[in-house]
Every structure is written in C-alpha cells, then in structure tokens.
Amino acid sequence: MLGPYTRTPHQLAEDYDLQQKIDLEIKMREGTTKLLAACKHPVQSLEASKSLLTSNERMNAYIAELQQRKASEKNGNFKNCCANVEASKARVSVSEIRIPLIWKDTDHFKNKGDYRRFAVFCLLKIGTEIYDTALMNYVDRSMTDVSFDDIVVFHHVPSDFKLKLEVYSKVIQDDLSIASTPRKIKKKISSSVSRTFGRKLAASLKDEFSENGPKFDLIAEATLTLDDANDCVRTHDLVIDSENRQSSLPLFGHFCCRLAVNPDCINEERISNYLRVSEKSDHHSPKEWPVYWASLKNFKLYLWKKRLADMMETKMQTPDIIIPINKNTTVKAIKPSVFNITSNDNKTYSLFVLNEHDLQLWTDHIKQHIEDYVSWKSAAENVMEIPSPTPSRTNMILRQRVPGSLYDETPLNGSTLKGSLKH
Template sequence: MNNSKNQRDSDIQKKIDHEIRMRDGACKLLAACSQKDQALEAAKSLQTCSTRIMAYMSELQRMKEAQVMQKVTRRSSDAGPMDDRLPCKGKVAISDLRIPLMWKDTEYFKNKGELHRCAVFCLLQLGGEIFDTDMVIVDRTLTDICFDNTIVFNEASPGFELRVELYSCCSEDDYSAGSTPRKLASKLSSSLGRSSGKKLRATMEPGPCSPVSNGGASPLLLPVPSVPGPKYHLLAHTTLSLSHIQDSFRTHDLTISGNEECSYWLPLYGSMCCRLAAQPHCMTQQMTSGCLKVKQLGGDPQSWTEVYAVLKGTSLFCHHRQEDVEANVEPAFTIAINKETRIRASEKDPQSKVQNIRISNQYGGEEVTHTLTTDSREDTHRWMEAFWQHFYDMSQWKQCCDDLMKIELPSPRKPAPVTPKQGSLYHEMAPLATPSCEGLLLQDNAVSAEIRALLSSYYNDSY
C-alpha cells in the first residue's frame, strides 16, 4: 500500500516538474515571438501550464492530507467500522461548446464602431485532468463562440465537479516581446535597427509582475520571470456536476468576470450551451463473469441451463460458452439488471447445500423470476457481492445508468514535426511536445529564421 502511495506521489511530482519545464519554455517562446498570433498561442500555453501546475499541487496536497487522516483513524481506539465500498469511475465528455454573444444593434447589424477583437479559449478541469480548447478569434461578426473540441475525462467519480473557464485577451492591444535576458535583448534590438531596438530593449527590462498571476501561483514555489506581452484574463466560468448530465444539448448559467471597461471584455449573454455525457465503467466494462446454472420460475425443476454469464450495463448476458463472449457472439438470452430489479439469496438447496440467487423483474405488470445457482458457496458470495456493487454504482451515477450514453471520441492530434536538434530553444523543446500540451510548440514557420538563428546563437554562447 505504501509503495502504491509513494508511486502516486512520484507520478504527480513528475507531472509538476514536466509542466514547470513546459511553462518556462512557453515564457521563452513568448519572449521570442515577433507576430501577434504567435504570442497569443504562447500566452495561451503559459496559462494552461500554470493552471496544470496549481491543480497537480492541490492534488498532491489532498493526497498528503488523506494519508494523515488515514493514520489518525487507524490509531483511534473508538473508531467504528467504516464502509469501504466506493462507486466505480467513469468517462465524462463535454462537446459542442457554444457561448452566445449579445452585441449591440449598432455593432452587429449596422457594423459601426471600433472592431473589437479578442482571442479566447476554454480551460476545462476535472480533478487532476486539465484540457484546453483551440483558440478562437472573436469579433462582432460572430453571434456565438464555438469550440469544436470533444474533451473526455477518463477518471471521473459520480461526485465530480467539472470547472469550465473562458479566458479572453484583446488581440488589438499593443504589446512587445517578452522578458528575454539582456544579452539576447541586445542582439535582437541591434538586428531591428536603432529606433525599434531602443523600444524593444526598454520593454525587456525585468518587472515585478508574474505571467501566472491569474493562476494564483506561489512565487516561492513557482518563480517565473516577467514576460511582457499578451495576457489572458478569466472572462467567465461555471461548474458542472452529475445533475447537469443529460444525453442532449443543454444550456448552463455562466458567472461573468470583468466589465465593459476591461480590454478583454466580450458581451456574453451569461449562458453556455454544450452536450455533457457520461459512461460509468459499470455500463461499459465487464463487472464480473463466470459459469452459472439458470432456470426460470415455473419451469421444470430439473430444467437448468448451463451458461457463461457476464454482468455488464443493465443486463446479465448469458452465453452458451465462454468462447462466444470472446468472439462477440450474440448471447443466448439476457436477464435485466437495473434499478428496479430485485435480487435475493434463497434458502439453501437441501441437496447441494448451496444458496440460490433469485432475480426478479417486472414486465408489463407481471413479475418474472430467474433462479441462478453456482458450483460453490464462494462463487455464490462472489456473484452476490458483484450485484450489490453494481446496484451501488447505479445508485451513485443515477441517470447515467438508465441507458448507455454515446461519446464521440476526439480525433487524435497530429504529432509535432520531428526536427534535428540544433541547439536553439525552438529545436531543444521539440522532444517535450505531448498531446496534452497542445499549442506550446509552434510550427516550423511560426518563428522567423532570424529569431531562430538569434536564439540558437544565444543558447550556444550561454552553454
């Protein structure tokens, strides 16, 4: 048990270390960006990495507190028996995310006034899993902010809280390159000429602000150099839970931050539309399986049917042979297992000394009962325990266990192009790219050849 806890601690610490490296890389990329769209993507990656770091630190803290509480409970002499039954985990998917906008008539219909344009994206967090959507440029020509991403959280419990945060950054704001070391700043400014170089050098002086101020990171644990440039601000957020899950497109309320005086402001209606679906493991995975003898109540007392049964979803699938399960052959028959099903252990059979299991369901006002028997008392206990756990899972996941909801899995993201290591920051960061850190690496043409050469020269001189 201790080894398992230590392994989980170590895994989370590795995630934190990885995100810190990615965050530092995002700072350097932001400092090197010469174009607006590059800087907006780099700033988005910086915000995402910072949020992940804080989430992993919180998860590590919760694990430490849980370990302490467990030790205290064990030492307590008056601690009563504890129910250690836990509900199964499951997948939670959010898709078709739409946020309607409420432009003034003069802005949208008459196309008057300044064209206010913002870059926006969503961060979605459930426990220790954090994902980001693509960045979308929004102006008055759009009536809705649309994110086409399908995001799936794989380790949700029925008590989950899915936090959705909408971040915005005014893409029209003037900004300069980030906080680059003076040596690199001097090279960059020299190459840009006297006038432009003077302005660039002035903006690269270190400052007190932190690029992760939105995430509330501790400066002691997360020292980050000042990075002037575009910064995203939290524009709106909401938290979704099990009660919001319905196998359809629904509207949810948003809490809006900021006001019309903020440069990142967008006129939101105050609502968000999406499809939120869940697939508990009890609905998609085999919860238990094994050989059984089955007969229907009212039939011949000797007419037992030998089957290989699989408990999954809302059915007990009864196959003639175990090989039929592996070959995906249709079951010989099924027995309903749902919230209305009643299961009980009957009296011991006088001949076999083994308890039977009776499963009763209502069909059109008529009760139909199936009797199951196993080869041993241990098997009967195993099946009964599996049924109780199954009913407990269903009671916790509620409407998610009425029918299997459909989840469209997101298409795999294209891997970043592999380039030979050349010593520059751009190439040095290529091996760090992972699907969970989309947006950190820019494509090969995103950073100009001049910037790449200067970065390469700078890091070769430094090391």
C-alpha cells in the same frame, strides 16, 4: 497492520504518477517560457501565453491534490483500496461548445462603435484533468458567437463529478507586455511537496514570474454535473465575472454544449463465469439445474447455454436469458452456493455458483451494479455516444513544423528531474 502515516502501495503508485505529471509540466513550462521570450508576432505570444496559463492551472490542481492527500494521511482518512468491488467510473465528453455574444445594434448591424478584437479560449476541468480549447483570434463585432470545434474526453470520472468550464479572453492590442504567471502558486509549494522537489518546482516558476507576455482574464465560468448530461446540445448558464464586465467580451450569460456521459460498466464486463440457473421454483437439486455462461455488464445479466468462443460471436448470438439490473432489482444469498435475483417484474431467478467461494463475489458485483445504475441516473438508462477526442494540437504542431522554424530554434531542457515526494 499499516500505521496512520504509512502509505499503501496503491497510494505510493498514485503519488509517483502525480510526480511524473509535475515533472512533465515543469519541462513544458520551461520550453514555453523560452518560446514566449522568442516570439516576434502577437499570435505566437498569445498561443504561448495560453499554454503557460494552462500549465499554471494544472500545477494548481496537482498541488491541491497533494495537499488533500497530505491532509488525509495526517487525519488517517484513507481510501479503501482493497474493496472487492469498486464503483463504476465513466467517460465524460464535452463538445460543440458555442458562446453567444451580445453586441449593440450599431456595433453588429451597422459595423460602428465597438472596434475591439478579442482572443478567446476555454479551459475544461474535472479534478486534476485540465484541457484547453483552441485559441480563437480576432473575435469582433461581426461575430454573433464564439464556437469551438474541440472534443474533450475525460476518463475514470466518478458519478459525483463537477466539470468546470472557464472562459478566458484578451483584448488584442499592439502592447502585449503584461505578466503572465500568477504568484500565488509559489506560496503553495512548501506545504505540499518535499523541500528538494519544492526547490526544483519553485526554480521553474522563478523565471516565469519575471517574464512578460499577454495576460488573459477569466471572464466567465460554469459548473456542470451529471444532471446536465444529455445526448443533445443543451443551453447552460454562464456566470460572468463582474470585475471584467466593462472591458471584456460582451457575453450573453449562457453557452451551449453537448455533455455526454458513458459509464464504463456499460461496455466493460464486470464479472463472468459459469452458473446453474433456475427460472422458477425447482424442486430438483441446484446441481441438476442447467449450466449457463453468465456475463454482467450494461446493467444486465446475460446468460448463454454455452460459452461463446470470442467477443464477435457474443455480439452476434442473442443470450438465452437476460435479467435486467436496475434500481428495482434485488439480490439475496439464500444458501451457501445459491442466490436469488428478483427483477422489477417480480420474476425471481435462482442461481447456483459452481464454487462456493464465488457466492460473495457475485452478490457484491450485482449489488454494486445496482448502485451504479442509481448513481449514474439518466446515463444508465440512455446510452450516450462518446465521440473521439480532438488530437493534441501540440503533437500536430511538432509533426508539421518545418526546419528552421521557431520551435527548432528554441532549446528545451532535456534533463530529467528526479525529485521525490516526501513519504
């Protein structure tokens, strides 16, 4: 039996994965800091500063996750990693982001008055997953909105997710000498990680606290949930930071985007096997019922009279029976190897498992499928398309760089950090 302070193998694997992310982020920060110091052009400095800010936010998220795990460990609140059936996660995509601007008439139509230009980008966050959009430079009074072509896709997202969108801007000026890294991260380190790993993490931050570079201000934010998901572009409220209202980009207080959600259980099979099926009251022995190949996914139980050879054949051949699984569906074991499914039209199907030990497995999966249908709401009823995510801009830059460029002249620390989390 595990003690109150003993980590399970699953938790150890999660900790190791998080440590790998922190190690990678430290290397990225070191390289970006050197790049920022070598930048000679404002656009380069802005891009490097944006990368540092994004890295800071990721580090904040990782440290917060470590603190939460440490608190859960201390209080004995562990996730049930041994449950037979887990709730379905989902992919969540954000695309077609557009932020309207509200200039004065003289600014936009007469091209007079406000002469400022801005650099703008957004951060998108769900838990420890944080993505940044492209940096839009030279946003001025001639533009009625700021549009981003980025497509961001989050994976393994629970149904109670909260997606945060943060808008950052910087007034483009000749003098770009403002510190780029918040100091509050340093204070969180000692309580979240081991001393050895904490010293390495703090050392990576030390140099960056003293570096100068452009400073982006958080000027607005929004929080979206499953209720905001839709297959079309919709308008959402944007909460504007009152402290930066006077000197920041003139926002309208709303933004548009397409938030699509696609539960994994729509495309991924949850369970499959042979079952004997009776569509009506049958006085014959269950062992005499016809055999079907059963597959549970997409909130339906598909039944074929013979097992199909491959997935292509499965897609081409119509199932002999389709039992809908939704909030009105009920499932109940009635005999050691038999369970009933009653659909929303009050039609009852009796199903016989060939192996008695599979009865609990089938009923658990179907009950969880019903719960998933309820949890995912409209995303379970209407399938939303998840577009392909935008390729990583970092990888594109590295592939396209020419010999002798600033990237080649900036050394990266290739040493591997081997700090370990405190167990």
